[in-house]
Amino acid sequence: MKKTNNDEASDEQLAHLYQGLHQVCSAIVNSTSEDELFPRICEAVVNSGLFRLAWIGMVEDSTDQVRIVAQFGAGSEYLDSLSISTNPGSKFSRGPTGTAIREGRAVWCQDFQSDPTTEPWHERGMRFGWRSSAALPLFRDGRAVGTLTLYAHTTNAFTEQAQKLLLATARDVDQALKLFSIEILKDKALEDLKNSFKRLHRSWLQTVEMTMAITDARDPYTSGHERRVAEIAVAIANEMGLDTGTIEGIRVSGYLHDLGKIGVPAEILTRPGRLSEPEFELVKTHSERGYKILKEVDFPWPVAEVAYQHHERLDGSGYPRGLKGDEILLEARIMAVADVVESMASHRPYRAGLGIERALTEIERGRGTAYAPTVADTCMALFREKGFRIPD
Amino acid sequence: MKKTNNDEASDEQLAHLYQGLHQVCSAIVNSTSEDELFPRICEAVVNSGLFRLAWIGMVEDSTDQVRIVAQFGAGSEYLDSLSISTNPGSKFSRGPTGTAIREGRAVWCQDFQSDPTTEPWHERGMRFGWRSSAALPLFRDGRAVGTLTLYAHTTNAFTEQAQKLLLATARDVDQALKLFSIEILKDKALEDLKNSFKRLHRSWLQTVEMTMAITDARDPYTSGHERRVAEIAVAIANEMGLDTGTIEGIRVSGYLHDLGKIGVPAEILTRPGRLSEPEFELVKTHSERGYKILKEVDFPWPVAEVAYQHHERLDGSGYPRGLKGDEILLEARIMAVADVVESMASHRPYRAGLGIERALTEIERGRGTAYAPTVADTCMALFREKGFRIPD
Numbered sequence: 001m002k003k004t005n006n007d008e009a010s011d012e013q014l015a016h017l018y019q020g021l022h023q024v025c026s027a028i029v030n031s032t033s034e035d036e037l038f039p040r041i042c043e044a045v046v047n048s049g050l051f052r053l054a055w056i057g058m059v060e061d062s063t064d065q066v067r068i069v070a071q072f073g074a075g076s077e078y079l080d081s082l083s084i085s086t087n088p089g090s091k092f093s094r095g096p097t098g099t100a101i102r103e104g105r106a107v108w109c110q111d112f113q114s115d116p117t118t119e120p121w122h123e124r125g126m127r128f129g130w131r132s133s134a135a136l137p138l139f140r141d142g143r144a145v146g147t148l149t150l151y152a153h154t155t156n157a158f159t160e161q162a163q164k165l166l167l168a169t170a171r172d173v174d175q176a177l178k179l180f181s182i183e184i185l186k187d188k189a190l191e192d193l194k195n196s197f198k199r200l201h202r203s204w205l206q207t208v209e210m211t212m213a214i215t216d217a218r219d220p221y222t223s224g225h226e227r228r229v230a231e232i233a234v235a236i237a238n239e240m241g242l243d244t245g246t247i248e249g250i251r252v253s254g255y256l257h258d259l260g261k262i263g264v265p266a267e268i269l270t271r272p273g274r275l276s277e278p279e280f281e282l283v284k285t286h287s288e289r290g291y292k293i294l295k296e297v298d299f300p301w302p303v304a305e306v307a308y309q310h311h312e313r314l315d316g317s318g319y320p321r322g323l324k325g326d327e328i329l330l331e332a333r334i335m336a337v338a339d340v341v342e343s344m345a346s347h348r349p350y351r352a353g354l355g356i357e358r359a360l361t362e363i364e365r366g367r368g369t370a371y372a373p374t375v376a377d378t379c380m381a382l383f384r385e386k387g388f389r390i391p392d
Numbered sequence: 393m394k395k396t397n398n399d400e401a402s403d404e405q406l407a408h409l410y411q412g413l414h415q416v417c418s419a420i421v422n423s424t425s426e427d428e429l430f431p432r433i434c435e436a437v438v439n440s441g442l443f444r445l446a447w448i449g450m451v452e453d454s455t456d457q458v459r460i461v462a463q464f465g466a467g468s469e470y471l472d473s474l475s476i477s478t479n480p481g482s483k484f485s486r487g488p489t490g491t492a493i494r495e496g497r498a499v500w501c502q503d504f505q506s507d508p509t510t511e512p513w514h515e516r517g518m519r520f521g522w523r524s525s526a527a528l529p530l531f532r533d534g535r536a537v538g539t540l541t542l543y544a545h546t547t548n549a550f551t552e553q554a555q556k557l558l559l560a561t562a563r564d565v566d567q568a569l570k571l572f573s574i575e576i577l578k579d580k581a582l583e584d585l586k587n588s589f590k591r592l593h594r595s596w597l598q599t600v601e602m603t604m605a606i607t608d609a610r611d612p613y614t615s616g617h618e619r620r621v622a623e624i625a626v627a628i629a630n631e632m633g634l635d636t637g638t639i640e641g642i643r644v645s646g647y648l649h650d651l652g653k654i655g656v657p658a659e660i661l662t663r664p665g666r667l668s669e670p671e672f673e674l675v676k677t678h679s680e681r682g683y684k685i686l687k688e689v690d691f692p693w694p695v696a697e698v699a700y701q702h703h704e705r706l707d708g709s710g711y712p713r714g715l716k717g718d719e720i721l722l723e724a725r726i727m728a729v730a731d732v733v734e735s736m737a738s739h740r741p742y743r744a745g746l747g748i749e750r751a752l753t754e755i756e757r758g759r760g761t762a763y764a765p766t767v768a769d770t771c772m773a774l775f776r777e778k779g780f781r782i783p784d
Contacts, residue, residue: 011403018410022560025417029564029571168418175421186578193585199692200589204596206689211603214654214685262606293606297598300591 013050017162020048021169028176032183037176038070041148046073050157051150052129055079056138058146059086059101066097066146075128075151082121091120096135097147104144106167108158109133112151125151132157136170140177148173205252212255215262219269221349224392225342230254231391232338232379239378239386240334249301250331257307257335260290272349287311287320302329310335313370333372337363337379340371345390356383356390405442409554412440413561420568424575429568430462433540438465442549443542444521447471448530450538451478451493458489458538467520467543474513483512488527489539496536498559500550501525504543517543524549528562532569540565597644604647607654611661613741616784617734622646623783624730624771631770631778632726641693642723649699649727652682664741679703679712694721702727705762725764729755729771732763737782748775748782 023044031037038056045054053073057066064087068079085093086101093099094117096107109115112130113122125133132152137144148170152158158166212226233254237247261269264286268279275283290307297303309332312318314325318336328336344359360380367376382388415436423429430448437446445465449458456479460471477485478493485491486509488499501507504522505514517525524544529536540562544550550558604618625646629639653661656678660671667675682699689695701724704710706717710728720728736751752772759768774780 011407015403015407015410018407018414022410022414022417022557025414025421026560026564028421029417029567165414168414172418172421179421186582190578190582190585193582193589197585197589197592199690200592200596203690203692204592204599207596207599207603210685210689211599211606213688214603214606214651217654259606262609293602296605297602298591298595300595 013159014161016049017165020044020046020050021165023047024169025172028172031176032180034069034177034180037173037180039072041173042070042072045148045150050162051152053078053151054148056146056148057084057097058138059144064090064093066101069146073151075130078124078128078130078151082124095121096133097149100135100137100147100149101144104137104139106136106163106170107134108163110156110158112155129153131155134158134166136166138170138177139174140181145177208252208255211259215259218262218266221270222346225346226255226258228346228390229257229335229338229342232341233334235382235388236334236338236375236378239382240374246301246331249299249303250306250334252299252301253303253306253331253335254338256294256303257290257310257339258286259293259307260286260288262293263289270349274350284311284319302331305329306332306335308332310339312336313366314372315369317370328372330372333375337371337375341379341383342390360384405551406553408441409557412436412438412442413557415439416561417564420564423568424572426461426569426572429565429572431464433565434462434464437540437542442554443544445470445543446540448538448540449476449489451536456482456485458493461538465543467522470516470520470522470543474516487513488525489541492527492529492539492541493536496529496531498528498555498562499526500555502548502550504547521545523547526550526558528558530562530569531566532573537569600644600647603651607651610658611653613662614738617738618647618650620738620782621649621727621730621734624733625726627774627780628726628730628767628770631774632766638693638723641691641695642698642726644691644693645695645698645723645727646730648686648695649682649702649731650678651685651699652678652680654685655681662741666742676703676711694723697721698724698727700724702731704728705758706764707761709762720764722764725767729763729767733771733775734782752776 021044024041027037027040027044031040042054042056045051051073053071053075055068055071055076057068059065060067064085066084066086068082071079083092084095084097086098087093088102090098093102096109096118099117100107109118110132112118112125112133118125118133128151130151131154133150135147135149138146138148150166216223216226230251231254233250234247237250242250261283264283268275268282271279287308287310291304294304294307306329308320309323309328312321312323312328312332313336314328314333316322316324340362341356341359344354344362345356347353360383363371363376363379367373413436416433419429419432419436423432434446434448437443443465445463445467447460447463447468449460451457452459456477458476458478460474463471475484476487476489478490479485480494482490485494488501488510491509492499501510502524504510504517504525510517510525520543522543523546525542526549527539527541530538530540542558608615608618622643623646625642626639629642634642656675660667660674663671679700679702683696686696686699698721700712701715701720704713704715704720704724705728706720706725708714708716732754733748733751736746736754737748739745752775755763755768755771759765
């Protein structure tokens with residue numbers, strides 16, 4: 001029974017077909033991967049009512065075999081160990097699916113049982129009642145990579161209208177495959193960039209640490225001072241609830257706050273005795289020297305400014321500029337306290353370490369005058385109540 | 393004339409409707425932005441044949457006014473200076489569109505001319521022959537942000553089936569809006585990460601330069617040596633056609649190849665006279681010292697190894713390990729030539745600069761014995777034929 005596309009039955013069928021295709025399209029819109037999409041397509045095509053079985057197969061490049069990746073409908077056992085090849089030498093390559101992939105065009109087999117190209121599947125198809133079959137190639141990057149293959153219980157199931165609609169649907173599926181590919185590439189690009197960023201970030205932090213180690217090495221008596229100051233400052237910042245970015249900036253600032261000492265003669269830095277007034281003035285230049293070196297680097301934090309300000313005191317009694325209160329960055333107020341605590345607690349060439357208690361007493365004494373109250377309180381609580389210790 | 397959804401006309405209409413909706417869906421699949429999608433939707437809806445005019449409006453949050461962003465169909469002049477509000481206080485808010493957005497539900501106005509809610513538009517609608525109108529809310533993040541609004545020339549244009557299909561389509565549009573939003577967010581995330589990467593990369597390179605400057609400052613007589621060696625090495629690498637990544641590695645290696653001099657007393661480094669044998673042996677330790685410091689940093693290039701090898705010579709006559717031929721990295725072979733050229737051409741405390749010609753004569757003399765032939769040839773061609781000069 002040949003059907004035309006403008007009799008009554010055809011309108012009803014067409015409505016069904018459109019409904020099915022709308023479902024396919026809706027599935028495309030609502031899917032984010034082939035694994036999600038393909039079963040939905042097969043189901044929607046069968047739900048259109050015109051076809052009994054629908055499956056999607058993809059070519060395995062290594063074997064030329066078509067692998068079934070999704071299926072839906074009555075008689076799906078038909079597919080059990082079904083052999084379909086795209087290799088032109090194989091007799092299993094001349095049916096609709098093999099031809100559709102090899103030639104990159106839709107194949108409409110309107111009379112399955114009398115078509116010589118479907119001969120290898122006649123017996124099996126008879127058992128399931130196939131009278132028509134079609135295979136629509138699916139394209140990726142312009143290459144047929146698989147098919148949507150359909151079976152119906154009537155001959156001539158593929159009217160001109162049905163063919164047009166099925167072809168339009170196949171192009172929508174192609175578009176989906178393309179979008180999924182782009183999506184995968186984009187996700188991969190983002191993932192790769194994230195990893196590169198992590199590696200660069202680590203390399204950069206290690207470079208900062210290397211720079212710290214180089215300058216630190218000039219004065220063996222204060223070895224590790226910068227790292228320990230950084231650890232104390234980070235602990236205070238953490239306790240104060242500062243955000244991750246600011247805390248990272250404090251770590252880097254701690255590592256580099258004494259960088260300017262590179263400009264002060266090592267003989268003066270490491271001298272065990274008391275420094276003369278001019279010598280001490282020379283040591284005090286390290287804040288500004290550090291600032292001048294560090295400001296050449298576009299850090300995302302005020303690293304140079306912290307180096308400049310870490311000897312400033314809340315009441316204006318610090319150096320080099322005698323800044324007061326809010327003129328001093330929060331990061332520098334934290335660094336000042338961490339620096340004093342580390343310096344007093346550690347051994348120096350001219351004295352043994354005074355111990356953490358003496359250091360904290362100094363912070364307590366200067367709370368609100370030399371040192372910012374919140375920073376001082378947080379520091380004291382860290383050591384006295386939370387069991388924090390200066391790391392080795 | 394009330395239509396049911398199972399008479400003949402209904403099947404035909406339904407097929408049309410499905411066709412239109414399939415087009416909408418296809419438009420969604422094939423669009424990548426709202427600007428692209430919205431006109432296609434309006435066109436597809438009108439092409440279904442059931443509606444005369446379709447438009448999409450989005451709420452402007454600042455004014456509560458609905459702004460028309462796409463339209464298609466006969467009588468689109470109806471929309472000229474049409475006022476629709478979502479503000480409940482406005483009489484222009486009670487029609488299908490305003491209600492759909494305010495209440496987040498589809499509004500089916502089956503008899504436009506006798507509906508009191510459409511009163512402000514009765515006269516205008518009469519001129520265009522509107523008998524039915526519907527507004528389907530479009531949602532983003534669960535909030536109605538706009539509508540798809542339709543007009544028909546018959547009353548009761550929205551059969552139960554048509555309503556169902558239009559609603560399904562509106563949900564597909566919602567999904568598209570969601571996907572577009574995700575896409576925009578992803579693109580933005582990628583863009584942001586790219587920018588962060590660039591900033592970090594610059595900051596990192598500046599940190600490397602800072603480290604170079606710090607160590608360079610210890611020996612004023614060779615000031616700028618590292619940077620100039622890097623420039624010569626990069627020029628050779630460029631001329632040899634090495635890839636961008638390798639060339640960046642050569643730049644960084646050039647900046648840091650003498651870092652180990654930090655461990656050699658400045659008095660020896662800067663002494664004008666000839667060094668004693670033990671003093672020279674001490675200077676020669678800078679290769680390995682540099683290596684030991686630099687290997688702590690996970691550079692994406694063999695920066696530490698280049699520092700270690702930059703005094704090795706092709707024939708094994710170099711130091712510290714007496715490596716030969718392929719045992720020496722290409723980057724180190726390039727650095728060796730650049731280092732010799734810069735050192736000979738520049739002034740030293742114990743002699744005036746020998747000039748570039750003398751330096752090139754040395755490279756020529758050692759070509760194939762001390763220096764890799766390709767590197768030596770490229771270097772000589774650069775200076776003698778391509779007009780390259782050592783930068784200041």
